[in-house]
Amino acid sequence: MSVLWAALAIVFVICLLNLVLTIAVIRRLREHTELLNRGGGQHPGQEEITLPAGSRVGEFSAVTVDDRTLTREDLRPGMLVAFFSPRCPTCEEEKPAFIRYASGLPGGPDQVIAVLLGTPEELAGLREELGEVARIVIEPDVDGAMSTAFALRGYPAFCLMGQDGVLQVTGFRVDVLPDSVAL
Known part of the structure; x- marks a missing residue:
């Protein structure tokens, strides 16, 4: 009987770990979607979306x-x-x-x-x-x-x-x- 309880405990811990990881992934995906919806992750004070004003465009x-x-x-x-x-x-x-x-x-x-x-x-x-x-x-x-x-x-x-x-x-x-x- 104790083997059964040990197996159930292991399954419970694995399920709990899976739930925690799934929640973390969902949060990260929401953040990622929010960044994409704001124009590729552009925020004031962060990296420019293109070369900054005053820069010369590269050859093309x-x-x-x-x-x-x-x-x-x-x-x-x-x-x-x-x-x-x-x-x-x-x-x-x-x-x-x-x-x-x-x-x-x-x-x-x-x-x-x-x-x-x-x-x-x-x-x-x-x-x-x-x-x-x-x-x-x-x-x-x-x-x-x-x-x-x-x-x-x-x-x-x-x-x-x-x-x-x-x-x-x-x-x-x-x-x-x-x-x-x-x-």
Whole structure:
């Protein structure tokens, strides 16, 4: 009989340990989801979502969906570069403000680049929505040429260009961008 009680005690301890570990994993997943919903874990005072303002964008060569090659030399002052993913709730929240902002830029879609991260199939709707206000570049993930050049660490990300490929303003919300852009 004592062997039975010992076995039951061991099973009870294992079940209790399993429950504690499961609760810890659930808490961690909630924290992780919360960070992702805030734009890739971006918090004030922490690491930038891209290179910080004042940094020069790295060299890159990317091709738009209409077969135009883009390099760092194509980044003009006042140009807006944005990064979106279809799997990002914050991207969906910021999309209307981005479209309004990009629509008001002088120069139209030639002054805006939207880098979409994902497969062409999952990006079809986003590509159509943003194609009216921006030139579109599709990259499979954050290891793409433009994502690497901008040191992308999360999305959405909005970058306003200054002189010589230097970032003037960066952030994960459209409201960090100035109301008017001096060209």
